Amino acid sequence: MYDKTSSAQFKKYGSIYDEPKEMHSDELIQKEVVTSDRVISSLYHFSEPVYVEVKEGMAYILIGDSSDGEFKLFGIHRNLEIKANMYFNIIPMMDQVRFNLIIPVNYNLKIEFLNPPYEYSRILPTINIPEIMAYYYTIKSPNYKFKGERHNIYELTFVDNGTLETSIDNVNYTLNSYDLIIYGKNQLHTQAVNSDSSCSYLTVMFDMECKDDSLICNKVFHCRKELYRAIRTFAKNISSTLPYSENLILSNFHEIIIRLFQDDYLGEETDKLPTETQQYFQDELLEGILAYIDKMVCEPITIEELCSKFSVSRSSLQTLFKNNLNTTPKKYINDLKLAKSKLLIKENKYTISEIAFMLGFSSIHYFSRSFTHHFEISPSEYAQTVFKS
Known part of the structure; x- marks a missing residue:
């Protein structure tokens, strides 16, 4: 963090002014300086006050009152008057900066060399996720076996409930609830559920550019609170249809990967995740699916459509409804349509035929049979009882 030259902290070294200096040849000399150096190996030192006026670009000033003392970095805001006997140099924020250095005619300049040189640390990305190829939520039954695959992209698996056995190039790993692992490029990885309970997990397949992927690949991470919150946010935004959602999802996933790279630099976390999070991913997914079905109840809704929109396999969708609602997706949709009818x-306002059409039933006969079977009364008979009452 740095201050601006307009802050009180800069008054130790100089002051600011608005209007450019009026040049008088018998008093001041103006020198134009163009620089792109972000590594500073030398400093100006004038025995008289001097002036700095940035003409093009944006810049910092590195300044101190002693050649072997502490130097401070300020963002240049407005024109500067530098006190006598300061040590300073200008560092461009952008590729290049042009400034005028205005000095007294009878100036006395010394150049002080820095050893080691000062290098301005730019805020630049060291990790980039250019694309997420696929993501899906899976619920696997006991005794599930996946013989394995390899591909030229990275893959993240996060277990939210249960235990998943996995191997990477014949090395075995166990993922419990709130654990995750990243498979590297072209690594053969298998997955299995060997326990008596089902296992649910989120999978994300992505591309990544970084200096050293060995810091996060082939390693089991147990989620800290910040990492878990990032994963929850990512999962919540996956099904969003708002504009720019893709950018938000990529941003969320960047945070997940960055927190994995930071993991080795953090101390041990003693606080456990709250137990109420156990069902979070299934609840969040189910809530989104049910809201979508309710919104689209007057349209033909297919199981394939739900699987595609919410990135979940057909079998996982079936398990999700069975575990949480004790019904099938198809029956839930049909029951909701009948309740709406x-x-x-x-x-x-509408005839029975119009209602059947509005709710996406294939025919008036199918609607009538379904209604009669569900409510033990035909649609027309139900209408008569309603209007009589």
Whole structure:
């Protein structure tokens, strides 16, 4: 963090002014300086006050009152008057900066060399996730076996519930709840559920540019609170249809990967994740699916459509509904449509045929059979009882 030259901290070294200096040849000399150096090996030292006026670009000033003392970095804001006997130099924020150095005619300049040189640390990315190729949520039953695959992209697996046995190039790993692992490029990896309980997990396949992927690949990470929150946010945004959601998802995933790279530099975390998070991913996914079904209840909704929109396999979708609602997705949709049909019949705005069409039933006959089987009364008979009452 640095201050601006307009801050009180800069008053130790100089001051600022607004209007450019009026040049008088008998008093001041103006020198134009163009620099792109971000590694500073020397400093100006004038015995008289001097002036710095940036004309093009944005810049910092590195300044101190002693050649072997502490130097401070300030963002240049407005024109500068530098006190006598200061040590300073200008560092461009951008590729290049042009400034005028205004000095007295009878100046006395010394150049002080820095050993080691000062190098300005730019804030630049060292990790880049250019693309997420696929993501999906999976619920696997006991005794599930996946014989393995390898591919030229990275793959992250996060277990939110249960235990997943996995291997990478014949090295075995165990992932419990809130654990995750990253498979590197072209590594053969297998997965299996050997316990008596099911296992649910999130998979993300992605490309990544970094200096050393060995810091995060082939290693089991147990989620800290910050990492878990980042994963939850990512999972929540996956199904968003808002504009720029893709950018937000990539940003969320960048945070996950960055926190994995930081993991070795953090101390041991003693606080455990709260137990109420156990069902979070399934609850969040199910909530999104149910909200979508409710919104689209007057449209034909297919299981394939739900799987595609929410990045979940058909078998996982079936398990999700069975475990949480004790029904199948198809039956849930059909029951919701039938419940909606009763409301539409009560409104008395549409015929039975129109209601069947509005709710996406394939025919009036199929709708009538379904309604009668579910409510033990036909649609027309139900209408008569409603209107009589």
